[in-house]
């Protein structure tokens with residue numbers, strides 16, 4: 001029996017919070033065989049958050065192996081360590097991949113570190129990656145970087161997301177998340193058609209949100225790969241992440257911040273977690 005296949009082009013998070021590990025775990029929950037192109041390896045210690053890049057030629061070879069298959073359901077792009085990787089991945093997809101959803105998570109600002117990539121990275125993303133995207137999923141600081149706008153309210157977030165449509169993407173799902181005030185998390189989806197949707201969930205106080213952004217974009221990719229509409233895919237993905245944060249896991253007791261658990265929604269569905 002042939003399996004349904006979906007691809008992530010992203011970094012490895014050795015501690016499995018975000019990155020390739022979160023993407024593959026998400027794809028598995030949606031019954032996809034997850035294929036992966038590893039762009040970088042992230043290592044985390046008490047003092048350092050390091051991104052080790054994989055040589056662009058090797059990234060290209062991974063893409064060539066995968067896209068020799070012609071029945072991929074969707075592609076998600078996560079961490080790209082340099083502008084060279086951005087240009088190369090965008091060029092490859094533009095010429096080799098047609099007619100399937102491309103979800104771009106423009107990973108530049110991490111919860112685990114304050115570092116934000118440079119202005120040149122922002123420019124490379126806007127010039128090469130956004131134009132090929134079905135949907136782009138920046139978090140709040142990334143939306144600020146890409147739009148050069150300061151964001152403190154949902155209206156600001158919506159306006160900035162609408163501005164990003166001018167870079168040529170079909171839609172922007174901007175994550176307000178916990179970075180906007182209020183008891184609810186608020187994310188905004190703006191589409192080129194003019195439709196604006198706001199997705200809300202109760203703001204959780206659990207500290208198990210490592211990988212929330214990666215899981216969200218992988219879940220959007222999975223739902224789009226199952227041929228849902230973008231609005232339905234986004235709504236389902238936000239609910240999937242919410243369950244994953246609420247029932248997230250700590251690696252051990254010395255970690256204060258834990259990882260999203262991609263199996264949470266299934267466990268709830270199967271009655272293995274009592275929600276009351």
Ligand SMILES: Nc1ncnc2c1ncn2[C@@H]1O[C@H](COP(=O)(O)OP(=O)(O)O)[C@@H](O)[C@H]1O
Pocket residue numbers: 109111138139140175176177178179185186187201202203204205206209211212213214216238241242245
């Ligand atoms: N504490 C929380 N409670 C509920 N939802 C959350 C929480 N933190 C993040 N989310 C949701 O998780 C997804 C990822 O958001 P965010 O953490 O802002 O992204 P990133 O990981 O890229 O910084 C969004 O849908 C956001 O609304």
Ligand SMILES: Cc1ncc(COP(=O)(O)O)c(C=O)c1O
Pocket residue numbers: 010011012013014017018019020042078079107110111112209210211212213214215
């Ligand atoms: C490889 C990689 N990609 C992306 C992320 C971003 O993770 P999050 O979904 O928490 O924003 C991380 C965070 O550690 C990472 O290591």
